[in-house]
Amino acid sequence: MSNGAYILRNGQLAQEDTPELLGADLFIEKGLLKAVGPNLPAVDGVTEIDCVSRVIMPGLFDAHVHLREPGREDKESILTGSEAAINGGVTGIVAMPNCTPAIDSAGMVQSVLDIASREARIPVYTTGCITKGRLGKELADIGGMHARGAVMITDDGDPVGNHQVLRRAMEYAREFDLIVASHCEVKELSGTGAMNEGEVSYRLGVPGIPAASEEICISRDIRLAQLTGAHVHIQHVTSGEGMRTIERFKEDGIKVTCEVSPHHLFFNETHIGDYDTHYKMNPPLRRVEDNAILLDGLKRGVFDIIATDHAPHTDFEKQLDFGSAPFGITGLETALPTLYQNFIKTEMFGWDLLVKRYSAEPRRLLKMEPVEFKEGAKVDLTVFNPDRESVFTKEFMRSKSRNTPFLDQTVQGHVEMVILGEDVLLDRLQK
Amino acid sequence: MEPRKDLLDIASLSMEEIEFVLKTAGPFKELFTKSIKKVPPLRGKTVLTLFYEPSTRTRSSFEIAAKRVSADVTNFTVSSSSVVKGESILDTIDTLQAMKCDYVVVRHGAAGVPNMISKHTKASVVNAGDGFHAHPTQALLDAFTLRETFGDLVGKKILIVGDILHSRVARSVSQICEKLGMEIGVLGPGSLIPRARPEFMQKFYTYDEALAWRPDAIYLLRVQLERQNDQFFPSLNEYHKIYGLTDERFRQVEGEGTWVMHPGPVNRGVELGDDVMTYERTLINQQVENGIAVRMAVLYWLQPETN
Numbered sequence: 126m127s128n129g130a131y132i133l134r135n136g137q138l139a140q141e142d143t144p145e146l147l148g149a150d151l152f153i154e155k156g157l158l159k160a161v162g163p164n165l166p167a168v169d170g171v172t173e174i175d176c177v178s179r180v181i182m183p184g185l186f187d188a189h190v191h192l193r194e195p196g197r198e199d200k201e202s203i204l205t206g207s208e209a210a211i212n213g214g215v216t217g218i219v220a221m222p223n224c225t226p227a228i229d230s231a232g233m234v235q236s237v238l239d240i241a242s243r244e245a246r247i248p249v250y251t252t253g254c255i256t257k258g259r260l261g262k263e264l265a266d267i268g269g270m271h272a273r274g275a276v277m278i279t280d281d282g283d284p285v286g287n288h289q290v291l292r293r294a295m296e297y298a299r300e301f302d303l304i305v306a307s308h309c310e311v312k313e314l315s316g317t318g319a320m321n322e323g324e325v326s327y328r329l330g331v332p333g334i335p336a337a338s339e340e341i342c343i344s345r346d347i348r349l350a351q352l353t354g355a356h357v358h359i360q361h362v363t364s365g366e367g368m369r370t371i372e373r374f375k376e377d378g379i380k381v382t383c384e385v386s387p388h389h390l391f392f393n394e395t396h397i398g399d400y401d402t403h404y405k406m407n408p409p410l411r412r413v414e415d416n417a418i419l420l421d422g423l424k425r426g427v428f429d430i431i432a433t434d435h436a437p438h439t440d441f442e443k444q445l446d447f448g449s450a451p452f453g454i455t456g457l458e459t460a461l462p463t464l465y466q467n468f469i470k471t472e473m474f475g476w477d478l479l480v481k482r483y484s485a486e487p488r489r490l491l492k493m494e495p496v497e498f499k500e501g502a503k504v505d506l507t508v509f510n511p512d513r514e515s516v517f518t519k520e521f522m523r524s525k526s527r528n529t530p531f532l533d534q535t536v537q538g539h540v541e542m543v544i545l546g547e548d549v550l551l552d553r554l555q556k
Numbered sequence: 557m558e559p560r561k562d563l564l565d566i567a568s569l570s571m572e573e574i575e576f577v578l579k580t581a582g583p584f585k586e587l588f589t590k591s592i593k594k595v596p597p598l599r600g601k602t603v604l605t606l607f608y609e610p611s612t613r614t615r616s617s618f619e620i621a622a623k624r625v626s627a628d629v630t631n632f633t634v635s636s637s638s639v640v641k642g643e644s645i646l647d648t649i650d651t652l653q654a655m656k657c658d659y660v661v662v663r664h665g666a667a668g669v670p671n672m673i674s675k676h677t678k679a680s681v682v683n684a685g686d687g688f689h690a691h692p693t694q695a696l697l698d699a700f701t702l703r704e705t706f707g708d709l710v711g712k713k714i715l716i717v718g719d720i721l722h723s724r725v726a727r728s729v730s731q732i733c734e735k736l737g738m739e740i741g742v743l744g745p746g747s748l749i750p751r752a753r754p755e756f757m758q759k760f761y762t763y764d765e766a767l768a769w770r771p772d773a774i775y776l777l778r779v780q781l782e783r784q785n786d787q788f789f790p791s792l793n794e795y796h797k798i799y800g801l802t803d804e805r806f807r808q809v810e811g812e813g814t815w816v817m818h819p820g821p822v823n824r825g826v827e828l829g830d831d832v833m834t835y836e837r838t839l840i841n842q843q844v845e846n847g848i849a850v851r852m853a854v855l856y857w858l859q860p861e862t863n
Contacts (some may be wrong), residue, residue, distance in 0.1 A: 327721075327727075330687050330690065330724060331687070402667030447666065447668045448668075454823050
C-alpha cells in the first residue's frame with residue numbers, strides 16, 4: 126500500500142437501499158474510491174487485499190456517546206473513546222455535553238473540538254447543553270455553540286424539567302435549525318429509582334422508575350416541538366408506549382426523530398438477575414415485551430437511528446451496590462458484532478437496515494452526506510468478518526472502561542479493518 | 557439437603573431447608589427455660605455483625621443467638637458518616653476476609669448488598685435486612701411463631717397491614733407464608749401497595765372488608781415515620797383511623813380470637829392502639845424470643861467455606 130493504491134478484492138458490499146450484499150472489488154487510490162465493481166482488473170504495483178466472505182460497509186456513525194472529557198478522564202477521553210469507536214467499526218461520533226464542567230459555552234465546544242482534532246483519528250462532533258451547567262434554569266450559549274460547530278443541543282443525562290425553559294430553548298434553537306435532543310424523564314417520578322418499576326423491581330426491593338416517567342416527558346417534548354416548530358430528537362427510547370407516541374406524532378408531520386440503543390433491544394429488566402450493575406442504565410431496561418416492540422419499531426422505521434449511548438464508568442463505581450452504582454453501559458466496541466449476531470445472522474433484519482440506521486441516517490440527521498460506495502468518493506469503510514468471533518476481553522477493548530455485560534463474552538463477527546481516507550485506522554484482517 | 561453457605565432471602569429456600577430451620581429452632585428454644593442456655597456447636601467460630609443501618613434489636617438478637625451456640629461475636633459498626641454511598645463495601649469485605657470470620661450478619665440500606673458480599677467472602681452471609689429486599693430471619697421467626705400458635709399452616713389466613721411497597725419484612729414474610737400454604741391478604745394506603753405485586757397477595761380496600769375475610773392472624777407492619785415527608789399518605793392520624801388497629805377494631809379482633817403480630821418496634825397510636833398491646837393473643841414478645849432460637853438454628857444450619 127506504499128503508493129496509496131490497493132484493491133479490496135471479493136468483498137460483499139452492504140448498502141442502505143438493498144438487503145442483498147453486492148459482491149464487488151474496491152479499487153482505492155490516495156484515499157479515494159477509484160473503481161467499484163465485480164472482477165476489477167489487477168494493476169501492476171497495486172496491492173491486492175483478499176476480502177473474500179467479508180462484509181464491507183460504510184463507516185458507522187454513532188450520534189450518542191459519552192467521552193467524559195473534560196472532567197472524568199479516568200473513565201474515558203476523547204482519544205480513547207474515538208479509538209473504541211474505530212475498534213467497533215465506527216468512523217464518526219457525537220459527544221454528549223454532560224462533562225465536568227458541562228459543555229455549555231462556545232469556548233467549551235471549541236476546546237472539545239480542538240482536542241478532538243489533535244487526538245482523534247475519526248471525526249468527533251460535539252453537542253452543547255440546552256441550559257447552563259445542565260441545571261435546567263438559564264439557556265446556555267446556544268448561538269455561540271452553534272457557531273463553533275455544536276451539532277445538537279441537549280442536557281442529556283437529565284431532562285429540562287421546566288416546560289417554559291424548554292419552550293424558549295426550542296424557539297431559539299429553531300432559528301439556527303439546531304436539533305434539540307431530549308433525555309426524557311420526569312425526575313419527580315424517577316426519584317431514587319434504579320431500574321424499571323414493576324414486578325422485578327418489587328421482587329428485588331430496588332426502587333423503580335416507572336415507564337410513565339419517560340412517556341410523559343416524550344409527550345411533553347413532542348408537544349412543545351409542535352408548538353414551537355423546532356426539531357426534537359428523542360434519545361434512547363425504551364418503552365413501547367413511548368415509541369407509539371412518537372410514531373403517532375410523526376404521522377402527524379411533527380418534526381420529531383428518535384433513536385434506539387442496542388442494549389434496549391437485547392436486554393430487559395430480567396437480566397439484572399442478582400443485582401448485576403452492568404444492566405443498570407438510564408433510561409432503564411424495561412419489560413421483556415418492550416424488546417420485541419422496539420425491534421419491530423426499528424424494522425418499521427419508527428426509529429431514525431441506532432445510537433449506543435456509550436457510557437463508560439470505572440470498575441470501582443460499577444462494583445458499588447445496585448442502588449449506588451452509576452447508570453450506563455459502554456457500546457461502541459460491541460454494537461456491530463452484537464447487532465450482527467442477534468439480528469442479522471438470525472435474519473431478523475438485513476444489512477441494509479444496519480447501514481441505514483447506524484451509518485447513513487445519523488449522518489443525514491446532522492446534515493452530513495452519507496457514505497456511499499461510488500467512484501470518486503472518499504473512502505470511509507469497515508470490513509467485517511461474519512465468520513470470525515470477537516472476544517471482548519479487557520485487552521481487546523480500547524475504551525478505558527468495560528462496563529458491559531459483553532465483557533469476556535464471545536460474539537460472532539469481527540471488525541477486521543477500518544479505513545478512512547488515506548488512513549487505515551485498523552487492520553487485523555485474517556489472511 | 558445440599559449444604560448452604562448463605563441466607564440471603566426466602567425466595568431461594570427449599571421447603572426442606574425451611575422445615576429444617578423451624579425444626580431445629582424448637583430444641584434451641586427449650587434451652588431458654590434452663591439455667592444454662594448455651595450449647596457448643598459453633599465453638600471456635602467467629603460471628604461478625606456488620607450493620608450499616610442502626611438496629612439495636614436485631615443486632616442484639618443475633619448477638620445473643622450467636623453466643624448461645626458458643627460462637628465468638630464481634631460487632632462491626634459502620635457509622636453512616638464514614639461510608640459514602642457504600643463506596644467501601646468491597647474494601648470492608650477484604651478486611652473481613654483477613655479477619656477470618658466464619659459468619660457475617662449484614663444489614664444495609666441498599667437491596668442486594670448481602671448478595672454482593674456473599675460473592676466475595678468464604679464466610680457465611682446472613683442477611684439481617686437489605687433495603688426493601690429481604691429480611692429472611694424475620695420471616696423464619698414469624699413462621700416459627702405461627703407454627704407454634706397454629707400447628708399446620710395450610711389454609712390459614714394472614715392479613716398483612718401497612719407499607720407493602722417499602723417493606724422487606726412484608727416481602728419475606730409473605731413469601732414464607734405462601735410457601736407454608738397460607739392465604740395472604742394485604743391492606744394499606746393505595747400509595748404503599750404496589751400494583752405489580754405477587755399474585756398470591758389478595759388486596760383489600762378497607763379494614764372492614766379485610767376483617768370480614770376472617771384472618772387467623774393480623775401482621776402489622778411498622779410505619780416508617782421518616783417517610784412522612786414523601787407524602788405516601790396525608791397524616792399519621794389519618795393512617796391510624798383508616799389502616800390502624802384502633803381500639804374499636806381491636807374489640808372485633810378480640811371477639812374473633814384473631815392473633816396479632818408486629819416485627820417491632822411498634823408505633824403506638826399509628827399501627828395499633830394501646831389496648832392491643834396487652835391482648836393475650838398479641839405475639840410480639842414471642843416473636844422476639846423466637847427470633848433468638850431461629851437465629852441460632854440459622855447459624856447452626858449454614859455452612860461457611862472457611863474451614
